[in-house]
Amino acid sequence: MADVDKIKEILKKKYPNPKIELNFSNPFELLIATILSAQAQDVRVNKVTENLFKKLKTPEDYVNLGEDNLAEEIKSINYYKNKAKNIIKCCEILAKKYNNKVPETLEELVELPGIGRKTANVILGLGFNKPVIIVDTHVKRVSKRLGLTNENDPQKIEFDLMEKIPKNYWTEFSLAAILHGRYTCKARKPNCGNCVFNEICDKNV
Numbered sequence: 001m002a003d004v005d006k007i008k009e010i011l012k013k014k015y016p017n018p019k020i021e022l023n024f025s026n027p028f029e030l031l032i033a034t035i036l037s038a039q040a041q042d043v044r045v046n047k048v049t050e051n052l053f054k055k056l057k058t059p060e061d062y063v064n065l066g067e068d069n070l071a072e073e074i075k076s077i078n079y080y081k082n083k084a085k086n087i088i089k090c091c092e093i094l095a096k097k098y099n100n101k102v103p104e105t106l107e108e109l110v111e112l113p114g115i116g117r118k119t120a121n122v123i124l125g126l127g128f129n130k131p132v133i134i135v136d137t138h139v140k141r142v143s144k145r146l147g148l149t150n151e152n153d154p155q156k157i158e159f160d161l162m163e164k165i166p167k168n169y170w171t172e173f174s175l176a177a178i179l180h181g182r183y184t185c186k187a188r189k190p191n192c193g194n195c196v197f198n199e200i201c202d203k204n205v
């Protein structure tokens with residue numbers, strides 16, 4: 001049985017101020033960056049958005065640019081054609097239905113093309129400062145190995161973690177677990193020897 005208080009204490013010490021590695025300056029930029037980041041490296045996304053965000057500021061700007069031109073702008077990113085299509089469809093809805101704003105509820109966000117539950121939670125947590133549990137591949141793996149959940153389904157993991165982790169630590173926990181999974185508790189070769197959890201981890205590898 002995982003000691004949640006201990007896990008929180010260790011995580012907070014190791015990752016006192018965890019941040020997402022995508023660059024953005026408002027919820028709309030975060031939405032675009034998260035759609036682009038699916039199956040792609042954050043560094044590559046940041047390189048593309050550095051130019052993109054200078055030129056395009058609102059959903060309407062993307063709609064006016066059009067799918068083909070957008071695809072050209074983002075072609076160094078995996079699945080760029082599909083992502084360009086989703087971004088344009090998404091921006092059309094934001095422009096028409098939400099007056100060029102990003103909606104602030106999970107229900108509305110997951111209705112948008114290219115936005116799943118995980119992405120919606122990223123936007124709510126980091127764009128709007130709402131408490132959220134973000135379950136990506138790293139959070140899933142780290143939580144299972146630490147014994148915080150036995151579930152496989154991301155939504156069930158999210159609910160499990162919501163029950164166990166204090167609400168005021170949800171978003172920070174998610175960001176810290178992402179970093180821990182990315183750099184230490186890696187999928188193939190977890191670096192248990194150098195891990196801050198080595199003494200207490202269930203190592204459900």
Ligand code: SF4
Nearest residue numbers: 185190192195198201
């Ligand atoms: S001890 Fe190993 S399995 Fe447990 S969290 Fe650390 S790296 Fe992952």
